[in-house]
Amino acid sequence: MTDRIETIIGQGGVGLAPAKPRAVKLDRSDIILQSISYVFVTLFALFCLAPFVLILSASFSSEAAIMKTGFGILPKDFTLTAYEWIFRAPRQVVGSYIVTITMTVCGTAIGLFIISMTGYALNRKDFPFRNYIAFFIYFTTLFSAGLAPTFLWVARDLGLRGNYLAVFLQLLMTPWLIILMKNFMRTVPYEIIESGKMDGAGDFRIFLSLCLPMMKPALATIGLFLALAYWNEWYLSSLYLGSTVEFKPLQYHLYNVINTANALRNSVAGSNVSVTNLPSNTLKMASAIVAIGPILLLYPFIQRYFVSGITIGAVKG
């Protein structure tokens, strides 16, 4: 059955060969279509960007101006007050950053290693159990125990309530990433594996020193998917960590700052400190910028790897 998956994914139209320019002569319909395209794509792109601009502007606005006239597309009464509040007592934010960065780095490294090992083995045509194992993994996408039994199992039976491991471990891999890696592995010609065998290399050695070096684009793509999942994680934290840990993963920290007034105050002043004049509206926006900052900065460099990943894994996206 996994061969079927390969077939479909193979249809995704991989390979972004540049389109050859069409006949140069443009008639009226071409010009109209092109004009519509430019206008509509521009509008939609602006629609996608606008919310980011809104948040950025709001974070640089003064609370008084926001209270008076509300959020807008340009900063109102430009000020750095909100950021000053965050970095005056940065304990919470820095703690969250450390937790999230540690999880992201370790999770991506370990997850990537396991995923590529599995993907490699499942792609080996001479591995007799590959279809059984692939189905065993794939089946988890068809049927699941559901949230409540899983929660009871992980929190109670495994005893991981309040333990960062509950979050860290569950994000290590997904069936989709394993299938994606398996498809990437198909680009390694079987002759290379055979030549490795000929030279007397073991299966693991062939994987490590022959296949992995050829898989750099795949590793980048899947590594980025993993890193994004760790960076954006808030859901498992809300289930398994709650308020049991002092330093919450970054996005869950942001979740609390947005949704509870106490969390907002504690995040900038520590608990048991009474604060007046807290610029709560702009502070929320500044916290959001602090939480996505690295993604926005890295975005231009990483975006293209995702494009190749989506193209290859089209169906299960």
Next chain:
Amino acid sequence: MAKEEAFQRRKSLLRQLVDSRVLLLMCVPAIIFFIVFNYAPMPGAWIAFTNFNYRDGIFGSPFVGLKNFEFLIKSGQLWTLTRNTILYNLAFIILGNILQIAIAIMLNEIRSAFFKKISQAAMFLPFFISAVLVGVIAFNLLNYDTGAINALIRQTGGDPIKIYSQAGLWPIIIILVHLWQSTGYGSIVYFAAIMGIDRSLYEAATVDGANAWQRIRYVTLPSLKPTFIILVLFSLGGIMHGNFGLFWNLIGNNASLFSTTDIIETSVYRMVLSQNNFTTSTAVGLYQSLFGFALVMTANWIVRRINKDYALF
């Protein structure tokens, strides 16, 4: 390669195990992972048929048969949740695919490589942010006192709207947010499919006197049909599973909006986390899993009838 496979099949199981021990070992971490986090909790679905309490545990708690399901059906909750989940997904699938195809076709018409790159990057950006940030954006835009939309309404002299208490508005908002977040991502797939179309088809069409619209109608769209059918059928298979993060961060515990916004995932999450209600939530989860499973099977069966090569299994 085929010869090798035939040869493998003839070997005894033990021999196969020994010969492929390294490859097997390489799969062990992943197998353990899925056993621990996916298969081990499955027997826990039994909770759906019990009156679960912590002291007696899953299999010691009194058996109540289908009572939990009966309650869900009688209270009408199951119907509301199913209806909301399916209708939202249908809207996402239909509008999403139309918009994605439209954007992909338009991107293909754009000649400037620079413009294409920049606009694609802009449209793809929302995919990268966490659901929590989607909640922040919604707060920025929609809240009554300082929200950007109400600010605009006030400036133009209108009456501000209490958006967070008007259930009727939310289907539109949720669909817009979903399209905002997923269109750039989805259009990449269609764009790649368009790039894969044989250019000579377009040249032939032009020679035959087809204008731009006719080329789209008779070349591009038919060529996208297989991709479209597969993507739609697979999304239909997942129609019982909602986008939890999106709904939860937009609505959360705002009960006045539940009638039009509560989906299976959000309801189960609330039952587990704030009500400690494990029986009803497990029942809903099991219903979702079984129904979803049946749907995937059906979708796959249909795909198989259309074209065997596209089927999952």
